[in-house]
Amino acid sequence: MEEFVKIVKKIVEEKDLREEEVLKMIDEKQEEFEGIISKVGAAYVVAKELGVNLKEFEEDEELKIKDLTPGMSSVNIKVKVVRIFDETRFTRKDGSEGKVKNILVGDETGITRLVLWDEQIDDFDYEEGDVIEIIRAYTKETYNGNVELRLGNYGLIKKIDEKIEVKDKDGGEVVIREYLNKNIVEINKDKENISIKGYFTRLFRKEPILRFCPKCKKRIEGEKCNIHNIESEKLLILSGIIDDGTSSIIVNFFRQDAEKLAGMYEEEIEEVIKKEGKDAFYERVEQRLLKGFFKIKGTVKVNDYNNTLEVTVHNFKELKEVI
Ligand SMILES: [Zn+2]
Structure with missing residues (x-):
């Protein structure tokens, strides 16, 4: 509140007003x-x-990542989204389901982690490279002595139209994955990060959940690898074809991107398939997808089997309107 007192004092002095008058004006302005x-x-x-010059105060208003210390509240900060990680789901002591997601954000003074929980994750509709303003966040010390940002109850995030160049705390360059906007017909390079827009023309009705041995990485049919006698790991994959009018390409969604595409968690997908069969599962998903127009970001990959180009999806969203 020290800052508040200083501003009021300055207005009182410069404008020859009484303090009560200034406080009333501020209250009214807030209303x-x-x-x-x-x-x-x-x-x-x-x-x-009132034309009171507050330059001297404004200078230290802009908070930077290097200024963050544990225990701060009401943090407003402008940052660039550096990396978005998959969320982790867990069960709370009371039996309710929770989820947590880490997002790396940065500015010209360093990088920090923004941690989102539950509905905050659903509301986070931003992409790597977006510049955002985080409003009413607080800071918390992590187990290894770093500081992370969390969003308070009334916290919010909005996209802003500003440029931020991200550097690490020693001033080193931080590379943010960039995706080139492409028409599908222009896609011709392996390993290129691209952004495309289009319609699903079909989904492949393959077995969506594959099993691998975590040790030999081989695909296996059962619950266990016979050679290593360890439990297999599941991998969720959904694949389809996207068409943008110039051409079409196969797109592969893994794990959480596949869950988001299906609109169901992996356990629910397994459940539906067990009860209603694979075709019923795909029919449900198609009903959602085949009407929508999507923006997809991912990496181009050569399919070794038939030597065609496909896209491994990193991020996608359904667009509200056709652009
Ligand atoms: Zn094995």
């Missing part, structure tokens, strides 16, 4: 904004409207 700005924020607006 006018229906509480979306803080008291300090309202004080800045009032000062600006």
Whole structure:
């Protein structure tokens, strides 16, 4: 609140007003904004409207990642999304299901982790490379002594139109995966990161959950690898064809991207297949997908088996309107 007191004092001095008058103006301003700005924020607006120069305060307003320390609250910070990780699901002590997701964000002073929980994850509709403003976050010390950002109850994230160049804390370059916008017909290079838009023309009705031996990495049919006598690991894959009018290409969705595409978690997919069969599962998914228009980001990969190019999906979303 020290900052608030300073601003009020400056307005009082420069404009020859009584303190009560200034405080009333600030209250009214906050009401006018229906509480979306803080008291300090309202004080800045009032000062600006009265023509009081607050440059000296504004300078230290912009918080950077290097300034984050454990135990801060009401943190507002502008950052670039560096890397989005898959979420982890868990069961709480009371039996309820929870999920947590890590997102690396950075600015020109370093990188930190933003941790999102439950519905916050569903609301996070941003991509790697987006510049966002995180509002009303708080900081927490991690087990290894770093600081992470978390979103408070009234916290929010919005995309902003600003440029941020991300550096690590020693000033080193941080590379953010870039995806080239392409028409499908232009896709011709292995390992290239591309962004395409199009319609699903079909889904392949393959077995969506494959089993691998974690040791020999071979595909196996049963629950266990006969050679290593260890339990197999599951891998969820959904594949289909995307068409954008210029051409079409096979797109492969793995794990959580496949779950998002299906609109079901892996356990639910297994359940549906067990009860209703594979075709029923695919019919459900097709009903959702075959009408939609999608933006897909991923890496081009040569299918060694038939030497065609396919896309391994990293990120996708259904677009509301056709662009
Ligand atoms: Zn094995």
